[in-house]
Amino acid sequence: MNIGQAVIEALESLNANKMRSGLTILGIVIGVAAVIAMLAVGSGAQNTITGSISGLGSNLLFVFRGGNDDVRNPQPLTRGDAEAIADPFQAPSVALVAPYISSNLSVTFSGESINSSINGVTPEYLEVRNYSLLEGDFISEENILGRGSVAVIGVEVADKLFGHRDGLIGETLRIEGQPFRVIGVLTPRGGGAFGSEDNIVVIPFSTAQSRLIRRSSDRVDFILVQVISADLVNQASEEISQILRARHRTDLGADDFQIFSQQDFVATAQSITNVLTIFLGGIAAISLLVGGIGIMNIMLVSVTERTREIGLRKAIGARKRDILVQFLTESSLLSMFGGILGIGLGWSIAYIVGLIAAANNTELIPVVGLDAILLATIFSTAVGLFFGIYPANRAANLQPVEALRHE
């Protein structure tokens, strides 16, 4: 018998037990859909995260407090550190330095109240982060010196507190009850790796430190450094390290700070999302395995039910191989249909997840890659073949005499 006939016969036989075939296929559909959706969401998340990190700019360095695990009592980073890094003689590769502190605080305006990320920054922050303004001005040097009660707000804050985005200059909102005058509105940035970048209120560093986010001894959360050009990133990193080692008097090889470039973030994020994707895909693969066991179960039932038929086929000349092919074709077809439907379903689930994410202002575009489709098809057919082997072998090895006697 050739494969074409085997397929036709297998289709007829599956068609004769529609309910049973359908339920068996369903097991595979769920497994494959889960795998596809998980992989799609995983790689979508990866794209979003690495995309937003890449948006930071390739000439940016982040300086954090804390070294590797054996460094005890790392010294905090301070404004003094930031000023030292900004010194063009000590760090010639550095263009701009922006210290940063932040805290989530309540922001109110005439009865409306929201929680926002309050960022204490210096004027350099505008350029370092590539921000631009819808209207008004950014924090100025005078604001810093005078510890001015001024705020530049993100559009989400504008929308939620004021209901509109323009004509807000001069309005007074309250952060933790203290009045701040709005001097500018930031251009929308959308969601990013660090949460929504539109639900922020930017205020002068000095004001934040003295009145809202009380950090002892000039501490900063991290320092952003803009390097003169992207190819000087390594050199700048070395210069910053030297400065901080000297200022913190650290032992050799025991830095109490860490410097991250955009590539470092991308690499870290990728390894995290890879683990996540593999983990999700792995869990989903278990359900595919369960589907495979379903196939085996139903094929065993089918072999028992059709023992006489197998005996008859052998009596009129079917070889072991013919019977083997017949049953393997059936189990592979079951899993292949399951695989195809599962890809469709998984695709739809991924699409819906993307819609839900979009509705929640999170940019997540699930990616159903060709590799995922191939993987799912091959894997599901392999599952059908694998779990079909035992029942098919059982059928093929039936003795014709015994099989014909079967009731």
Added chain:
Amino acid sequence: MNDWVIETRNLKKIYKMGEVEVRALDGVDLNIERGSIVSIMGPSGSGKSTLMNLLGCLDRPTEGDYILDGVQVSQMNDDQLAAARNHMVGFVFQSFNLLSRQTALANVELPLRYGGITKGRKQKAIEALNSVGLGDRVTHRPTELSGGQQQRVAIARALINDPAIIMADEPTGNLDSKSGKEIMDLILSLNKTRKTTIIIVTHDQSIASQTQRIINLSDGKVVGEEVPA
């Protein structure tokens, strides 16, 4: 000189049930002439079905030789036996054993498929159905046919590869007396017109007496032969 289509020498089939040995066939020497029609009779448990299975290449003997159409069968492996069943033997069972989901045509075609024949299958199958008088039931399924018609389909299937022998185990056992007689007439006419060797296992003396030779089995041995009047 005789033209034997079947020759067996000291054919034995012994089942071991733990300690106990069941000698289902205990040394059968049998020659059957090409083109003849022979019946095998004997009490229940005498080994008729076992002999049928061996002669039909469904099983291998424990001991002894079996030569079918000049070919030594007793030492064949599974695939060779399958090929022998496909080309040299046609089976007619008491319970028809048709594939219920398939049409009469597909049922009759099946041996050709397993024989690897790709061309002219349908034509051959229709001819076979014509020759058993079912030319107008080609697309019917077994459930849409009477018992007698189903057995005709089974006979057409047995004929399709022009086998050296047709083995019929109680072919009329599940039929009423009228269709039983029709089937028996069909079998007899096949033997006459096509010169196919036919071996019928039966309990029924009136059926056996229509054949050319009756072989009596008892306790796995041939205990006598008669030629009906």
